[in-house]
Amino acid sequence: MSLLHEPHHDxxxxxxxxxxxxPGALVTVRLRTHTDDPVEAVWIRTTYDAEPVFHPCRVVEWVGxxxxxxxxLPxxxxxxxxxxxxxxxxxxDAAQRWVTAAGVIEHDGPDAFDFRLTSHDGPPDWGRDGVVYQVFPDRFARSAAADARAVPDWAVPAGxxxxxxxxxGDPHTPLQFFGGDLDGVVEHLDHVAQVGATILYTTPVFPGESNHRYNASTFDGVDPLLGGDEAYARxxxxVHxxxxxxxxDLTxxxxxxxxxxxxxxxxxxxxxTRSWYHFGEHGDYExxxxxxxxxxxxxAEPALRAAMTEGPDSVVARWLRPPFDVDGWxxxxxxxxxRLADLDVNHDVARGINRTARAERPDALVIGEHNHDASTDLPGDGWHGTMNYSGFSWPVWSWLRDPDSPARPxxxxxxxxxxxGPxxxxxxxxxxxxxxxxxTCASWNILGSHDSARIRTVVGDPVQHRVAAGLQFTLPGVPMIFAGDEIGLEGVLGEDARRTMPWHRPETWDHTTLATYGALAxxxxAHVALRRGGLRWAHVDDDALMFLREHPEGSVLVVAxxxxxxxxxxxxxxxxxxVSTEEPVGPFASGPGVTVWAVVEDPGH
Structure with a gap:
C-alpha cells in the first residue's frame, strides 16, 4: 500500500x-483512511486527568x-x-491499530508519541511564518566607525x-577580535532581504570579555565595541x-x-546579590x-528573578521597550x-519569561536553546519552540552527510x-x-549555527547543500539561516563556523545557492501550505523523500x-x-536536488 494510503492525522x-x-473547548479532529483499508470503527483515545477515555468517531465524508x-475532543x-x-x-479475526503522532502502530505503545493540543497561548504568527537570519556580530561586518575604536585589553586583534x-584549548579562540559592529549589520540589510529573511537574530550585544559575549558583564547596556546603545537603536x-x-539573545x-x-x-x-549565585561554604561557586x-x-531566589526574568523592571522586559523594541528573545x-542537581525550577523560569515578555509585547516570541530532547520543556506556556537540533539538524545531517566529513553533533x-531515507x-x-x-512548527529548522559545523562542510557538495536548504524551508518548522550558509561558508565545528563574511570577495560566493535560498523563502x-500545512509522506526510500504539505487553501508536493x-x-x-534546484528528468525521476510543486488535484481531497 502506498504511504499516501496510510491512515493519517496531524x-x-x-x-x-x-x-x-x-480551556474546556470541544474540538473537532479528523482522520483520513483509504477505501482499500477495511476500517470499521474509529475512536479518539484521550486522557481525563490522566485517566484514559474513548470518544467515538463517525464517517463524515468520502472524497475519491x-x-x-x-x-x-474535549x-x-x-x-x-x-x-x-x-x-x-x-x-x-479482529484487528486493531493505533494512529499516533509518530505513525501507525499495531501494538500498545506508550503515550509519549500521542498527538497533543494545548490551550496555552501560542507563538505569534510572525514567529511561525517568518524566516530567521542569525548574525554573530563580531564576524558579520565592520562599519567605518569600527576602525576608530580602540581594541580592548582582553582582545587579540585579527584582520x-x-x-x-x-x-x-586554544586560548585565542574566545579572544580573537575581528571588530564587526551593529552599524555594519545595518549596512548589509539588503543582503538579508535577498536571502528572504524577515527576522533578524543577533547573538548577544551586552558587553563581555570575549568575542561571543555570552559572558555578560552587565545587562544594562550595549557593548561600546558594537557601537553602544545608539547603534542598537539604529x-x-x-529592521522595523x-x-x-x-x-x-539572553543568557x-x-x-x-x-x-x-x-x-x-x-x-x-x-x-x-550573593544569593543570586550558587556559592559554596568556602567561596567556591557553581x-x-x-x-x-x-x-x-x-x-530559586525571587530577587534574582525580579531582576532578570519577571516583572516590568527585569532584563527581559526592559529591552522590549523603546528605544530598542526587541520583539522577543x-x-x-x-x-x-x-536546573542544578536536585533543584529544578526550569519550567517556572520559562513561564515567567513568557509572561513578562507578553506583558510588554503581546506578540513577543520566546525560543529556548536546547540541543537534545526538549520535549518535556515545551508544554506551551513557556518556550514557544526550540532550536531544533535533535529533531531536524542531526537527522538531515545523517541523510546528506559526506562520508568523509569530520563534522560531529x-x-x-x-x-x-x-x-x-526511512x-x-x-x-x-x-x-x-x-x-x-x-x-514543532514554531521551532527552528537549523542546518548549522555559531555552535555547530557548517552545512557545506557536513555535506561537502553544493548540490547536497541545496537539498538540505530545500528541506529546511519545506518541512514543518521555521528556517533559521546562520549568516554565510547562503554563500557556502564552511566550518568543521562551532568556533570554526564563525568565519567572517567575505563582503569584499563576492567572487568566492556560491551565487547559485544564494539564489536558491531566496527562491525557497x-x-x-507565497504558499501557506509550506508555513501552516500538514505533513503527509508520499514516498520514502534510501535516496528519496516525497511528502505533501496539505492545507485547505492548497497543497504542495516536495520531492528531495x-x-x-x-x-x-x-x-x-x-x-x-x-522551486527546483535540479534539472528534472521527469516529475518523480531525477538527479539530486529538491523540487516543489503545487498540487492541482489530490483524489483524497
Whole structure:
C-alpha cells in the first residue's frame, strides 16, 4: 500500500478545527483512511486527568478514495494528549491499530508519541511564518566607525581575512577580535532581504570579555565595541522600517565573572546579590560546565528573578521597550536554566519569561536553546519552540552527510552517521510527535549555527547543500539561516563556523545557492501550505523523500533526492514546479536536488 494510503492525522487545519482552543473547548479532529483499508470503527483515545477515555468517531465524508472520520475532543486539561484507535473484523479475526503522532502502530505503545493540543497561548504568527537570519556580530561586518575604536585589553586583534582560531584549548579562540559592529549589520540589510529573511537574530550585544559575549558583564547596556546603545537603536529602527522583527539573545543560566552582580557577590558575603549565585561554604561557586568565568545563576531566589526574568523592571522586559523594541528573545542555555542537581525550577523560569515578555509585547516570541530532547520543556506556556537540533539538524545531517566529513553533533565522540531515507523519516516523525505539532512548527529548522559545523562542510557538495536548504524551508518548522550558509561558508565545528563574511570577495560566493535560498523563502511566503500545512509522506526510500504539505487553501508536493533514482508513480495532478534546484528528468525521476510543486488535484481531497 502506498504511504499516501496510510491512515493519517496531524495538527494542521485540515485535521484540527481549532489550533488554538481555549480551556474546556470541544474540538473537532479528523482522520483520513483509504477505501482499500477495511476500517470499521474509529475512536479518539484521550486522557481525563490522566485517566484514559474513548470518544467515538463517525464517517463524515468520502472524497475519491479517501474516507474522512471525525470526532469531538474535549480539552479538559491545558495540554490534552490523544491518539486514534482503528478496528475492523470481529472475534478471532479482529484487528486493531493505533494512529499516533509518530505513525501507525499495531501494538500498545506508550503515550509519549500521542498527538497533543494545548490551550496555552501560542507563538505569534510572525514567529511561525517568518524566516530567521542569525548574525554573530563580531564576524558579520565592520562599519567605518569600527576602525576608530580602540581594541580592548582582553582582545587579540585579527584582520578581517585572518583564519579563525578554533582548535580545542586554544586560548585565542574566545579572544580573537575581528571588530564587526551593529552599524555594519545595518549596512548589509539588503543582503538579508535577498536571502528572504524577515527576522533578524543577533547573538548577544551586552558587553563581555570575549568575542561571543555570552559572558555578560552587565545587562544594562550595549557593548561600546558594537557601537553602544545608539547603534542598537539604529539597527532596531532599520529592521522595523522593513517590516521585519528583531530577536535578542539572553543568557539566563549564567553571567560572566566580570558581571557587576557577581563582583558585588564576591566582594561581600552579605551582598544582596550573593544569593543570586550558587556559592559554596568556602567561596567556591557553581558555573556552566565547570567554566569558572561563567558563574551559574540561582533562579530559586525571587530577587534574582525580579531582576532578570519577571516583572516590568527585569532584563527581559526592559529591552522590549523603546528605544530598542526587541520583539522577543532567544534564551541561551534554556535547557540548563534553573536546573542544578536536585533543584529544578526550569519550567517556572520559562513561564515567567513568557509572561513578562507578553506583558510588554503581546506578540513577543520566546525560543529556548536546547540541543537534545526538549520535549518535556515545551508544554506551551513557556518556550514557544526550540532550536531544533535533535529533531531536524542531526537527522538531515545523517541523510546528506559526506562520508568523509569530520563534522560531529554536539559532544558526540564520533562523526554523524550516514543513514537512509526511512531512518530520516522515522526520526522526524518521532521528534515531531514528542514536541507536538504547534511546538514543532514554531521551532527552528537549523542546518548549522555559531555552535555547530557548517552545512557545506557536513555535506561537502553544493548540490547536497541545496537539498538540505530545500528541506529546511519545506518541512514543518521555521528556517533559521546562520549568516554565510547562503554563500557556502564552511566550518568543521562551532568556533570554526564563525568565519567572517567575505563582503569584499563576492567572487568566492556560491551565487547559485544564494539564489536558491531566496527562491525557497519566496515560495514559503507565497504558499501557506509550506508555513501552516500538514505533513503527509508520499514516498520514502534510501535516496528519496516525497511528502505533501496539505492545507485547505492548497497543497504542495516536495520531492528531495540525494541521488538519482527510478521514477515513482503518485496519484496526484501537479502544476508547474514552484522551486527546483535540479534539472528534472521527469516529475518523480531525477538527479539530486529538491523540487516543489503545487498540487492541482489530490483524489483524497
Amino acid at each position: 495538527g494542521s487545519p485540515l485535521y484540527v478545527a481549532d489550533e488554538h482552543p481555549r 478514495d479517501t474516507v474522512w472520520w471525525a470526532g469531538e 480539552l479538559h486539561n491545558p495540554v490534552t494528549h490523544y491518539r486514534f484507535l482503528l478496528a475492523h473484523g470481529t472475534g478471532r 578581517w581575512d585572518d583564519e579563525v582560531a578554533f582548535e580545542p 539597527l532596531s529602527s532599520a 522600517a522593513r517590516g521585519w522583527r528583531l530577536l535578542g 539566563t543560566n549564567h553571567t560572566g565573572d566580570t558581571h557587576e552582580w557577581f563582583h558585588r557577590a564576591v566582594a561581600d558575603a552579605d551582598a544582596t 558555573s556552566w560546565m565547570g567554566h569558572h568565568t561563567l558563574p551559574k545563576l540561582n533562579h 532567544r534564551i541561551d542555555v534554556a535547557n540548563m536554566t534553573g 554536539f559532544g558526540r565522540p564520533v562523526p554523524v552517521p550516514r543513514r537512509g 531512518a530520516l523519516r522515522r526520526s522526524l516523525d518521532e521528534w515531531g510527535g514528542r514536541y507536538g505539532w504547534r511546538a 519566496a515560495a514559503r511566503t 533526492r540525494r541521488a538519482a533514482g527510478p521514477a515513482v508513480d503518485l496519484p496526484l495532478v501537479l502544476g508547474e514546479p514552484l
